[in-house]
Amino acid sequence: xxxxxxxxxxxxxxxxxxxxKGAILSQLPTVTIVDIxxxxxxxxxxxxxxxxxESYPNFPQGTIHLIGINTELSGSGxxxxxxxxGHYFIGxxxxxxxxxxxETPRDIREIAVESTxxxxxxxxxIFAKAACRLARGEDFNSIGKQKEDLLQRIPFRATSMGDNxxxxxxxxxxxxxxxxxxDKRLFDQVGKGRPFIIELARHSxxxxxxxxxxxxxxxxLAMFNSSDSLEIAMRNGKAGSLLNLKINDSIxxxxx
Amino acid sequence: xxxxxxxxxxxxxxxxxxxxKGAILSQLPTVTIVDIxxxxxxxxxxxxxxxxxESYPNFPQGTIHLIGINTELSGSGxxxxxxxxGHYFIGxxxxxxxxxxxETPRDIREIAVESTxxxxxxxxxIFAKAACRLARGEDFNSIGKQKEDLLQRIPFRATSMGDNxxxxxxxxxxxxxxxxxxDKRLFDQVGKGRPFIIELARHSxxxxxxxxxxxxxxxxLAMFNSSDSLEIAMRNGKAGSLLNLKINDSIxxxxx
Amino acid sequence: xxxxxxxxxxxxxxxxxxxxKGAILSQLPTVTIVDIxxxxxxxxxxxxxxxxxESYPNFPQGTIHLIGINTELSGSGxxxxxxxxGHYFIGxxxxxxxxxxxETPRDIREIAVESTxxxxxxxxxIFAKAACRLARGEDFNSIGKQKEDLLQRIPFRATSMGDNxxxxxxxxxxxxxxxxxxDKRLFDQVGKGRPFIIELARHSxxxxxxxxxxxxxxxxLAMFNSSDSLEIAMRNGKAGSLLNLKINDSIxxxxx
Numbered sequence: 001x002x003x004x005x006x007x008x009x010x011x012x013x014x015x016x017x018x019x020x021k022g023a024i025l026s027q028l029p030t031v032t033i034v035d036i037x038x039x040x041x042x043x044x045x046x047x048x049x050x051x052x053x054e055s056y057p058n059f060p061q062g063t064i065h066l067i068g069i070n071t072e073l074s075g076s077g078x079x080x081x082x083x084x085x086g087h088y089f090i091g092x093x094x095x096x097x098x099x100x101x102x103e104t105p106r107d108i109r110e111i112a113v114e115s116t117x118x119x120x121x122x123x124x125x126i127f128a129k130a131a132c133r134l135a136r137g138e139d140f141n142s143i144g145k146q147k148e149d150l151l152q153r154i155p156f157r158a159t160s161m162g163d164n165x166x167x168x169x170x171x172x173x174x175x176x177x178x179x180x181x182x183d184k185r186l187f188d189q190v191g192k193g194r195p196f197i198i199e200l201a202r203h204s205x206x207x208x209x210x211x212x213x214x215x216x217x218x219x220x221l222a223m224f225n226s227s228d229s230l231e232i233a234m235r236n237g238k239a240g241s242l243l244n245l246k247i248n249d250s251i252x253x254x255x256x
Numbered sequence: 257x258x259x260x261x262x263x264x265x266x267x268x269x270x271x272x273x274x275x276x277k278g279a280i281l282s283q284l285p286t287v288t289i290v291d292i293x294x295x296x297x298x299x300x301x302x303x304x305x306x307x308x309x310e311s312y313p314n315f316p317q318g319t320i321h322l323i324g325i326n327t328e329l330s331g332s333g334x335x336x337x338x339x340x341x342g343h344y345f346i347g348x349x350x351x352x353x354x355x356x357x358x359e360t361p362r363d364i365r366e367i368a369v370e371s372t373x374x375x376x377x378x379x380x381x382i383f384a385k386a387a388c389r390l391a392r393g394e395d396f397n398s399i400g401k402q403k404e405d406l407l408q409r410i411p412f413r414a415t416s417m418g419d420n421x422x423x424x425x426x427x428x429x430x431x432x433x434x435x436x437x438x439d440k441r442l443f444d445q446v447g448k449g450r451p452f453i454i455e456l457a458r459h460s461x462x463x464x465x466x467x468x469x470x471x472x473x474x475x476x477l478a479m480f481n482s483s484d485s486l487e488i489a490m491r492n493g494k495a496g497s498l499l500n501l502k503i504n505d506s507i508x509x510x511x512x
Numbered sequence: 513x514x515x516x517x518x519x520x521x522x523x524x525x526x527x528x529x530x531x532x533k534g535a536i537l538s539q540l541p542t543v544t545i546v547d548i549x550x551x552x553x554x555x556x557x558x559x560x561x562x563x564x565x566e567s568y569p570n571f572p573q574g575t576i577h578l579i580g581i582n583t584e585l586s587g588s589g590x591x592x593x594x595x596x597x598g599h600y601f602i603g604x605x606x607x608x609x610x611x612x613x614x615e616t617p618r619d620i621r622e623i624a625v626e627s628t629x630x631x632x633x634x635x636x637x638i639f640a641k642a643a644c645r646l647a648r649g650e651d652f653n654s655i656g657k658q659k660e661d662l663l664q665r666i667p668f669r670a671t672s673m674g675d676n677x678x679x680x681x682x683x684x685x686x687x688x689x690x691x692x693x694x695d696k697r698l699f700d701q702v703g704k705g706r707p708f709i710i711e712l713a714r715h716s717x718x719x720x721x722x723x724x725x726x727x728x729x730x731x732x733l734a735m736f737n738s739s740d741s742l743e744i745a746m747r748n749g750k751a752g753s754l755l756n757l758k759i760n761d762s763i764x765x766x767x768x
Contacts, residue, residue, distance in 0.1 A: 026315060
């Protein structure tokens with residue numbers, strides 16, 4: 001039983017999300033459809049890529065992820081299907097794929113658009129159709145002709161220089177937890193177990209917690225989240241707003 | 257495998273939506289339930305009818321659409337099941353059906369209420385039961401006795417006079433796109449391919465776009481949406497608020 | 513076909529909810545997952561318990577309810593699975609179960625945590641696994657060793673003294689309807705059919721309605737809701753805000 005997930009900035013009130021689900025179920029009544037998020041900030045590819053990146057590895061291999069954000073064809077590299085890490089991704093080549101994957105995908109197919117396809121709602125009329133073809137077990141190669149590259153949008157990646165790591169904030173969740181682009185691998189590689197100071201604009205942290213509850217309520221902590229990214233959080237509080245942390249602000253870790 | 261959709265003004269926090277789903281799954285564990293929207297503006301039948309009208313044709317023939325808005329019996333024409341355009345609709349006869357369909361439905365059944373049915377939550381206790389009966393393949397006639405007419409609420413329809421079409425705004429979506437009640441059929445019929453001016457309160461538009469991206473960011477455009485209704489939009493902007501367009505405001509198209 | 517429901521304060525934007533769904537579907541592709549609510553007020557166990565209590569009895573016996581709120585292990589009685597009223601409940605023993613059930617559950621299992629389990633996202637990594645084991649039909653006893661008691665948080669219960677019932681408001685829904693902790697059983701037992709006055713801070717009500725529509729628009733009414741709890745409502749209005757009723761405020765019924 002195939003799974004199709006949906007990640008969009010369509011919101012939950014309008015008819016757009018259910019229109020896609022209806023289109024999918026009309027073609028493939030037995031498929032399982034799962035919402036990843038429809039509350040992506042409008043037009044914000046970074047927001048979409050972060051949420052999908054955190055979510056998709058939890059799904060089984062072979063899951064098909066439909067991406068409905070900035071889908072308009074003009075200015076894009078076309079409608080594409082991408083196979084990466086054992087999952088399928090379908091969307092407009094608007095830069096989202098370069099934000100989603102650290103390694104550049106090589107299995108890319110341009111989705112063939114038929115002359116009868118409407119272009120005003122590609123997520124429903126074109127992506128759903130391609131998703132159902134893959135869900136039905138059709139070969140990835142049949143989706144369209146091979147495409148060599150994808151539009152690049154360079155995300156800020158954390159970098160190390162000597163004993164320091166410099167990263168930035170990439171996402172603030174609904175609890176006010178702030179995720180950075182610094183992952184455990186880089187932290188361990190540069191730090192080699194040495195003491196360190198994590199420097200925020202108004203605060204510094206000198207240890208990594210394993211659980212929110214290691215600190216008293218209202219206190220700031222740093223931990224690696226369930227995806228091994230460094231997160232700044234406040235127990236039962238809103239770290240983001242209380243510490244005035246914003247997306248793209250920088251964060252430095254100094255090892256001694 | 258039958259599909260039951262839900263359209264309500266219940267919101268997404270309270271227990272009401274999941275109570276209906278539990279009631280449905282208790283009767284029919286294999287049915288597929290799809291949310292159309294639960295964020296309909298409270299008590300707003302026009303809002304509900306627009307969203308359901310745009311969404312339901314995407315579902316397969318035979319889908320059962322449960323409508324949970326203004327369900328109270330008093331002042332209504334009763335609880336009804338309606339078969340129209342190959343789909344089933346279940347709700348209270350409060351005027352919603354006259355807003356939903358251009359042609360008056362003729363297949364109407366009054367849902368028989370049993371003396372043990374509670375009336376405080378009909379969407380769960382009465383509509384879910386009727387929906388499951390249809391989903392199980394029971395005959396439409398078995399739902400209740402034939403009903404001749406439905407409560408009428410007259411929606412504003414677009415009208416033409418000579419070389420002009422006069423319509424109004426019926427929905428503003430989460431992107432600020434504003435949909436009118438003018439459809440492509442009327443536009444073509446009156447316009448016959450002639451040049452035209454679309455007159456808004458503060459703006460005029462002289463052409464129909466095929467895609468949002470035909471205009472620069474922030475510019476206003478008119479296009480027929482995926483349901484062939486005329487829509488006023490702004491590329492990556494909020495046409496509704498920036499142009500101060502409101503539901504029920506009028507819009508005129510003058511052909512030359 | 514097993515059903516797993518989700519009740520969390522994770523919200524609908526972040527990736528947390530879909531991560532749990534992905535984890536469940538990776539283990540058990542055919543299970544039916546139903547959202548009860550993800551808009552529980554953050555950290556508010558009372559809010560979570562009310563919504564789940566109202567919703568779960570609508571689901572079939574054997575349904576598994578995963579509870580994702582205040583899941584951190586520290587300060588809790590551990591991760592537990594509880595069997596009560598024919599349903600399974602999985603969560604952290606943080607007091608939620610004492611708010612959820614009037615009778616203290618006796619079928620409690622401590623969920624065995626494996627050394628490889630991460631503790632930063634137990635709802636995904638530990639609860640989902642336990643839920644899938646139950647959904648697959650594994651015996652409740654295999655989930656972990658018997659646990660004797662659960663953390664107690666004492667909810668305010670309505671009490672009677674002579675001819676009076678004293679209760680409080682426990683939930684305000686999205687329509688502004690205010691639910692009390694007074695149920696029909698207590699009302700009938702103390703009242704024995706006598707006339708009464710329901711005293712609110714600024715208002716009094718002398719009868720119980722059967723339907724919202726029994727009173728004119730904007731008028732206040734009292735009714736037993738679909739779960740037999742006394743509710744103060746206003747027809748097509750917001751009783752909660754207009755009457756300035758707040759969670760935990762008291763309400764008195766005097767029988768004559």
